[in-house]
Amino acid sequence: MVVSVIVPCYNQGDFLDEALESVYNQIYTDWECIIVDDGSTDDTETIAQRWVSKDNRFKYFYKKNNGVSSARNFGIAKASGKYIQFLDSDDILDSRKMQLSIDKLKEDKSNELGIVVSNFNMLSSDSKEVLPPFCEMNEKSLTFENFLFHFFSIQLQCGFFDIKLFESIKFPENLSAQEDWIVWINLFKDNPKFVFIDLPLAFYRINPSGRMNTIGADDNQIKVLGSLREILTYDQYHKFSVGLLTRYYDSTKLFRNNLKAVKKSNTYQGGLMIKKGLNTFGVLKFVKQILKKALKFKAK
Structure with missing residues (x-):
């Protein structure tokens, strides 16, 4: 079962090498890593091509800059795997992330399980310090109501998804922030079957130059409402x-x-x-x- 790891990149060359190394070090080996360069002007291409030369499971694509949602949708379109693992270019995965997620899927006899969510930790900018997560997460946290009405959101790399889910779900390309929150709401609105692994298998970097520190989450709230209107019922x-x-x-x-x-x-x-x-x-x-x-x- 091939896992497609999708890594959108935009001017995060300082951290990309570490992110891709965390993919390379996965215990589970049946994967492809789709690196989507969203118009970077730094050394992103050089770093990515180095990994492509090292291991043909890495695939590099360049596209005109249009935002992280566009890059993720592009990556999904290029994916050939049965499952999707998202990874931002400044974050990293625990070496067990894919294997433990696959194990949970194999345990399911109903073939209805399409989402595996694991816990996470924070990582300092210099990678020297691992810190507690910015929110408390457990199985009860992962409900449509909590995502929507209590503004609960987590990093996408916490998830491990059946690619079929993204046949009907797309990342909203008109948003500059909160696009992952919209996708979590969309994923959980029909109460899907999922499994929670209470282990920190993803690491979210505290990055001063990261997107969430350079773009205000409130900049596009009107657009966020528009995206919600498209996926919610009138009553919701x-x-x-x-x-x-x-x-x-x-x-x-x-x-x-x-x-x-x-x-x-x-x-x-x-x-x-x-x-x-x-x-x-x-x-x-x-x-x-x-x-x-x-x-x-x-x-x-």
Whole structure:
């Protein structure tokens, strides 16, 4: 059973070698690794071609930059395996990831199991430190309701998927972030049969130059709503919309209450008294000028 590992790449040459090495070191050996270079301008191609030369299970494809969703969809179209393992180019897999996932699939006698999800850990930028995951995950976490209504999301490399699932599910190419969350919702909306492995078999790197640190997750929330509208029923979308509006209302209310508390504080009131005093004696403008010059001096 061939496993197709899909690695979308965009200017992550500093970490790509380590990511591909984690594929090469897999205990399970019947795999192909599809490296999709999404228009990188660094040394991504050089690194990828080195692995292609070393092992013909690695396959390199270059395409014009169009985002990670486009790269993943491209990789799925090129895949010849029965199963899909996603891996971002700055992350790594435990050497047992594929084998343990395959073992779980073989244990299933119903042939209905299409998703295996494992736990994960965080990895420091320099790979020297392994840290706890950014969220607590267990079998009960993996429900459609939790993904949608509680905004639960995990890294795609935690999953191991039957490729047939992606005959009808595509990554939304109009999104610059949260595309993986949309896909998890889509995967679990029909309550599929899955297995959870409570072992950290994937490692998510804390990367200062990574996509989630350079693109705000809120940049495309309107587009996210559009993507949800395409995959949810009317009732599901309505319930989600009401919950989202309530959440925003509560956060706005909390902000207003905190602002009121600040304005009532002795520090704030003292500042107002000083401002009024300076204004009364005609020196407020002069103080502002002094502060501006001090800030400019500090910035040099």
